[in-house]
Amino acid sequence: MSESYKNRIGNLIRDARKHRGLTQHQLADLLGTSQSAVNRIEKGHQNMSLEMLARIGAALDSEIVAVGAGPTHLRVTGPTTLSGEIDVKTSKNAGVALLCASLLNRGRTTLRKVARIEEVNRLLEVLNSLGVQTRWLNDDNDLEIVPPRELDLTDIDETAARRTRSIIMFLGPLLHRVDTFELPYAGGCDLGTRTVEPHMAALRPFGLEVKATDGSYHAQVNRAIEPVRPIVLTERGDTVTENALMAAALHPGVTVIRNASSNYMVQDLCFYLQRLGVTVEGIGTTTLSVTGLADIDVDVDYAPSEDPIEAMSLVAAAIVTKSEITIRRVPIEFMEIELALLEEMGLQYDRSEEYVALNGHTRLVDITTKPSELHAPLDKIHPMPFPGLNIDNLPFFAVIAAVAEGQTLLHDWVYENRAIYLTDLNKLGAKVKLLDPHRVMIEGPTSFSGTELVCPPALRPAVVILLAMLASKGTSVLRSTYVIHRGYEDLAERLNQLGASIETFRDI
Numbered sequence: 212m213s214e215s216y217k218n219r220i221g222n223l224i225r226d227a228r229k230h231r232g233l234t235q236h237q238l239a240d241l242l243g244t245s246q247s248a249v250n251r252i253e254k255g256h257q258n259m260s261l262e263m264l265a266r267i268g269a270a271l272d273s274e275i276v277a278v279g280a281g282p283t284h285l286r287v288t289g290p291t292t293l294s295g296e297i298d299v300k301t302s303k304n305a306g307v308a309l310l311c312a313s314l315l316n317r318g319r320t321t322l323r324k325v326a327r328i329e330e331v332n333r334l335l336e337v338l339n340s341l342g343v344q345t346r347w348l349n350d351d352n353d354l355e356i357v358p359p360r361e362l363d364l365t366d367i368d369e370t371a372a373r374r375t376r377s378i379i380m381f382l383g384p385l386l387h388r389v390d391t392f393e394l395p396y397a398g399g400c401d402l403g404t405r406t407v408e409p410h411m412a413a414l415r416p417f418g419l420e421v422k423a424t425d426g427s428y429h430a431q432v433n434r435a436i437e438p439v440r441p442i443v444l445t446e447r448g449d450t451v452t453e454n455a456l457m458a459a460a461l462h463p464g465v466t467v468i469r470n471a472s473s474n475y476m477v478q479d480l481c482f483y484l485q486r487l488g489v490t491v492e493g494i495g496t497t498t499l500s501v502t503g504l505a506d507i508d509v510d511v512d513y514a515p516s517e518d519p520i521e522a523m524s525l526v527a528a529a530i531v532t533k534s535e536i537t538i539r540r541v542p543i544e545f546m547e548i549e550l551a552l553l554e555e556m557g558l559q560y561d562r563s564e565e566y567v568a569l570n571g572h573t574r575l576v577d578i579t580t581k582p583s584e585l586h587a588p589l590d591k592i593h594p595m596p597f598p599g600l601n602i603d604n605l606p607f608f609a610v611i612a613a614v615a616e617g618q619t620l621l622h623d624w625v626y627e628n629r630a631i632y633l634t635d636l637n638k639l640g641a642k643v644k645l646l647d648p649h650r651v652m653i654e655g656p657t658s659f660s661g662t663e664l665v666c667p668p669a670l671r672p673a674v675v676i677l678l679a680m681l682a683s684k685g686t687s688v689l690r691s692t693y694v695i696h697r698g699y700e701d702l703a704e705r706l707n708q709l710g711a712s713i714e715t716f717r718d719i
Contacts, residue, residue: 218255220264225253227271241270283696285689285703287680288712289661293534295709299522299541301326303698305479305515307377308453310334312480313356314343314384315460316487316507320356323514323569327352329697336371337378362388369395379410379428380450383457386419386432394428409446413455416442417462441467447497447596449474456480459501460489468499474597475545475573479515482570486511514569519545520603521699522578524674526550527607528706529580530558531614531682536709537579544574548600552592552608556615557585587617587655593624602626606671609633610679612653613641619653620646632672638662639679639687661685670698677702681711 228238228249235249242249242263251257252267259267303326310331313320325331327347335345342359362385372378372395385392407428411421418436422429438459444451452472457480459466471477473495481494487509490502522541529536530553543550543565550560559581565574592612594602602625612619613636623630630651634643639662642654661683666673673694680687695702703713 217257217259220259221253221255221257224267224271228253233271238267238270242266282691282693282717284716284718285677285680285692286714286716287661287677287683287687287689288714289681289683289685289687290659291532291534291681291711293529293532293536293681293706293709293711296537296539297525297705297709298539299517299525300324300700301515302476302479302518302542303328303330303520304449304476304518306331307334308380308450308476308480309483309513309515310338310356311377311380311384311453312457312460312483313338314358314362314381314388315457315484316509316511317358317360318508319510321348321510321512322354322356323351323512325352325354325515326518327700329693330375330377333371333375334377336368337375337381340366340368340371364389364392367393367395373426377450379407380454380457382410382414382419382421382428382430383454384461386414386417386430386458387461389432390434391429391431394430396423396426396428409444409448409451410454412445413442413451413468414458417458419458437462437464438466441469444468444470446470447472449476452477452499453480456484456491456499456501460484460487460503461505461507462501462503463505464503466501466503468501469497471497471499472596473497474601475516475519475542478572479570482572483511483513483515486513516568516570516573517542517575519601520671522546523549523601523604523607524678524699524702526553526578526580527611527675528678528681528709530583530585530611531678533582534709535579535581537577539577540568540575541578542568542573543576545597545601548598549604550578552588552600553585553611556588556611557583559583585611585615587612587615587619591620591622593622603671606633606675607678609636609643609651609653609672610641610675613643613655613657613659613679614682615655617655619655620650621653622650624649629669629672632667632669633675635664635667635672635676636679638664639676639683641679659683661687663688663690665690666692666694668694670694674699674702677713681706681713 236246239246239249301324306326342363344357416438418433420431447470449472455468481491487507492500517540519542525538561579563577592608594600594605628648636643639659641657644652659682
């Protein structure tokens with residue numbers, strides 16, 4: 212180990228020790244060594260084995276000095292021209308919903324080709340802490356989930372739960388399993404004030420009451436209360452609809468949900484509930500009728516469909532790098548508006564005949580992009596609930612608009628402040644003007660040039676920055692990319708297979 216590395220590691224260890232409020236002597240006791248040895252380590256005067264580094268990391272509860280566990284960064288060399296073929300992976304949001312829904316079933320659930328992402332990993336940690344057995348079956352990412360007869364919520368993994376927003380979707384399935392329970396507050400993307408209240412409006416008819424205090428949701432269920440009329444959702448939210456569906460699945464009787472989301476992950480959840488024996492009518496519409504069961508105990512096998520947001524990411528990568536690539540297994544019914552808008556802007560592409568996803572329902576196509584000169588659309592670009600332009604696809608139009616001729620207005624009316632993150636494109640040479648917390652004006656075309664940036668805390672804007680770096684002259688560095696791993700599996704490696712030059716590295 213070189214002197215400079217030993218000095219840097221020593222400094223990291225000293226800082227982590229002070230952060231924990233330990234003296235050198237106390238750390239030495241934890242490690243079973245002498246205070247003078249700790250002093251030498253911190254001054255960079257001591258050779259260390261990987262085992263010693265790992266023990267120090269564990270003693271200090273510090274990812275910084277745990278071997279290989281520090282933040283990951285990406286080094287991107289551009290500009291890039293991509294070529295080749297790539298398959299769209301299965302939907303992150305469907306996978307997350309299905310993991311939560313597996314709690315409805317007392318039998319074994321096998322999910323096919325699950326997105327192996329950090330959000331899924333965190334949920335698996337939470338499920339395991341409740342006594343659920345989960346195991347990856349093979350390299351295809353097939354996942355087996357076997358719940359215990361009785362769930363134990365006393366030892367819920369708080370750390371994992373706080374690192375995912377999806378924990379709120381445990382409310383729907385758990386309200387049938389336990390009379391009182393607590394869930395740690397959700398973390399995840401920093402997208403402004405998204406409250407628990409819409410979920411409560413959907414779940415109160417099933418007797419659920421939740422008080423939010425000191426970082427936990429305290430839930431109580433009154434079994435005497437049952438839905439007596441249709442549940443009307445005040446916002447057509449995906450996770451709110453999913454929570455209502457899961458609550459309805461174990462309610463014996465008919466539950467009608469109005470103003471329901473008909474988005475891709477909701478449809479996948481509906482198809483899974485049908486496999487469990489629940490009757491769901493109106494899939495793909497805004498009125499769902501659910502005939503639930505008092506008990507569900509079946510062994511089921513289900514394959515969630517492909518991810519339209521990943522498909523859009525790959526289309527955007529092709530557009531900004533002016534590349535011809537073939538993107539296979541695109542869920543076309545959830546991309547039609549986006550593609551129609553891109554055609555208006557001048558994108559040329561070929562598409563195959565339709566075929567059916569493994570879930571037996573979702574329509575797929577293969578798309579081959581052509582290098583195209585784009586111009587700004589005549590009207591502003593704004594998202595709408597399905598079948599409109601997907602809210603999660605809106606940020607990709609920022610980097611697309613940056614390479615198009617003219618001025619494009621993006622209006623993100625759903626999230627406070629997410630539009631602000633898109634102004635990071637300016638550091639790469641774009642002209643993005645923030646008009647208010649919901650709107651940006653983008654002027655193109657742009658000649659991107661490389662720079663060093665820290666990942667914005669929101670998933671899609673982080674990927675937008677990465678895509679702009681592919682088109683940037685020179686070397687760019689994107690720091691602390693955990694947020695990307697939350698939503699994408701091996702994105703850098705898969706872009707490299709298309710010809711990108713992205714290197715993953717860590718600081719020591």
